[in-house]
Amino acid sequence: MFIGLDAEFGLTNSTSAQSIQLGIETAITEINAKGGVLNGRSLELIITDNRSMPARGIHNLQKLAATADLVAVFSGRFSPVVLETLPTLAKTQLINLAPWSSADGITENDFRPSYSFRLSLKDRYAMPVMLRYAAKKGAKKIGLLLTNTSWGRSNLNSAQRYLATTDKLLSVGTAWYNWQDDSLLKEYQVLLRAGAEAIILVANDDEGAALVSEVAELPAEQRLPIISHWGVTGGNFIAQLARREALDHIDFSVVQTFSFFNLVPARIEQLMKTVLQISTITDVRDIEAPVGFGHAYDLTFILARAIDMAGSTDRRVIRDKLELVTDYDGLVRFYAQPFTADNHDALSVEDVFMARYTADGLIRPISMMTN
Structure with missing residues (x-):
C-alpha cells in the first residue's frame, strides 16, 4: 500500500521536502513494525519532485492518482503549488495531506467533498x-x-x-x-x-x-x-x-507550531531510535525544518488510523474516515478529533508560537529563551 509525497526536492537550498519525507518515513517504520495497516499490510512511500512548480505538481498528482493501492499524497512547502492542484484532487478523488503549506484556501475552498486535509500552520x-x-x-x-x-x-x-x-x-x-x-x-x-x-x-x-x-x-x-x-x-x-x-x-x-524542545526526553529518545534506523541522523537537533517532520509524522499516524477504520484502500472511504479519527496523542499535540466534516485543519491558533534562531542555528521557542 502506497503513500505519495510530491514536494520541492529539486529546489536549491530547500530542506522542507526532506524533513517531510523523514517524518513520513519515521512514522511508516513505526507503523509497519507494529503490523502495518489492514491486518498486516505495510505502507510504502513514493516520492515525486515538483520543483516548486504548480504545472509539474499537477502532472505528478495525475500520475500518482493512477497508482494502484495509493491511498493519499502529502504535499510540500509551497501554497501556490497546492492551491493549483485542488481541482486535480477533486477530479481524481485523491486525498491531499498538507504538512506545511499555509494558505487559507487549501482547506477553505468550494470543493465538496473536499479531499484536502491540513496539519500545519494556517495564515x-x-x-x-x-x-x-x-x-x-x-x-x-x-x-x-x-x-x-x-x-x-x-x-x-x-x-x-x-x-x-x-x-x-x-x-x-x-x-x-x-x-x-x-x-x-x-x-x-x-x-x-x-x-x-x-x-x-x-x-x-x-x-x-x-x-x-x-x-x-x-x-x-x-x-x-x-x-x-x-x-x-x-x-x-x-x-x-x-x-x-x-x-x-x-x-x-x-x-x-512545533519544536523538538517541547518534547519530553523519553519521547525524543524513542523517536531517534527509529530515525537512526532509516537515516544517518544521530541527534534530534540535526533534523532541519522541524515543523515539516513533526506535522508529517502526526499526519501519517492519523492517516493509518483512517485506513484501518475504512477497512480498504478506497480513497473515498478513507477521506470520510479521516473526519472521524479521534484521540491521537502526537508529537505536535493531543488531537481529540483532528478533522471533522466542517474543519479540515488539525491545528488551531492556540498551537502557534513565536521562535528565534539560536547561535548554533536551531529554532527555539521564545518562551524557552532567557534573553
Missing part, C-alpha cells in the same frame, strides 16, 4: 500571532512585506481581517516583492520611510536571508524588528546569510 492563525507579537514589542505601526503570490495575498487578507478588529496596531502600507528576488531592501525602506516600527515578513529562506543580510548593514536606528512567517525555516536560511553574524544585529523572530 488565518499565523498573522494574528505575528501581529500581536509586534504589539507586545511596543510597535504601533507595522509594515507588511509580502511575496507577490497567492501565499502573500492570503496573508494580506489575514492581516487585514485582524487589523480591522484592533485599534492597537496600524498598517502603514504593504510592499510587494517577486518570488526569488535577490534584494528586498528597496521594499523594506519604503515601509521604513512610511513610519513602520516593525516589519511583518512573508518570505521563503532565500528572500528572507537576503533581507536580513541587507538590514544588518544599515545604521542601528534603521534596523526594525522583523517578524517573519515560517517560509524562511524551510531551507538553509542561516547558510544563505551574507554573514552568519547578521542575526546578531537584528531583532528577528519567526512563527512556528
Whole structure:
C-alpha cells in the first residue's frame, strides 16, 4: 500500500521536502513494525519532485492518482503549488495531506467533498500571532512585506481581517516583492520611510536571508524588528546569510507550531531510535525544518488510523474516515478529533508560537529563551 509525497526536492537550498519525507518515513517504520495497516499490510512511500512548480505538481498528482493501492499524497512547502492542484484532487478523488503549506484556501475552498486535509500552520492563525507579537514589542505601526503570490495575498487578507478588529496596531502600507528576488531592501525602506516600527515578513529562506543580510548593514536606528512567517525555516536560511553574524544585529523572530524542545526526553529518545534506523541522523537537533517532520509524522499516524477504520484502500472511504479519527496523542499535540466534516485543519491558533534562531542555528521557542 502506497503513500505519495510530491514536494520541492529539486529546489536549491530547500530542506522542507526532506524533513517531510523523514517524518513520513519515521512514522511508516513505526507503523509497519507494529503490523502495518489492514491486518498486516505495510505502507510504502513514493516520492515525486515538483520543483516548486504548480504545472509539474499537477502532472505528478495525475500520475500518482493512477497508482494502484495509493491511498493519499502529502504535499510540500509551497501554497501556490497546492492551491493549483485542488481541482486535480477533486477530479481524481485523491486525498491531499498538507504538512506545511499555509494558505487559507487549501482547506477553505468550494470543493465538496473536499479531499484536502491540513496539519500545519494556517495564515488565518499565523498573522494574528505575528501581529500581536509586534504589539507586545511596543510597535504601533507595522509594515507588511509580502511575496507577490497567492501565499502573500492570503496573508494580506489575514492581516487585514485582524487589523480591522484592533485599534492597537496600524498598517502603514504593504510592499510587494517577486518570488526569488535577490534584494528586498528597496521594499523594506519604503515601509521604513512610511513610519513602520516593525516589519511583518512573508518570505521563503532565500528572500528572507537576503533581507536580513541587507538590514544588518544599515545604521542601528534603521534596523526594525522583523517578524517573519515560517517560509524562511524551510531551507538553509542561516547558510544563505551574507554573514552568519547578521542575526546578531537584528531583532528577528519567526512563527512556528512545533519544536523538538517541547518534547519530553523519553519521547525524543524513542523517536531517534527509529530515525537512526532509516537515516544517518544521530541527534534530534540535526533534523532541519522541524515543523515539516513533526506535522508529517502526526499526519501519517492519523492517516493509518483512517485506513484501518475504512477497512480498504478506497480513497473515498478513507477521506470520510479521516473526519472521524479521534484521540491521537502526537508529537505536535493531543488531537481529540483532528478533522471533522466542517474543519479540515488539525491545528488551531492556540498551537502557534513565536521562535528565534539560536547561535548554533536551531529554532527555539521564545518562551524557552532567557534573553
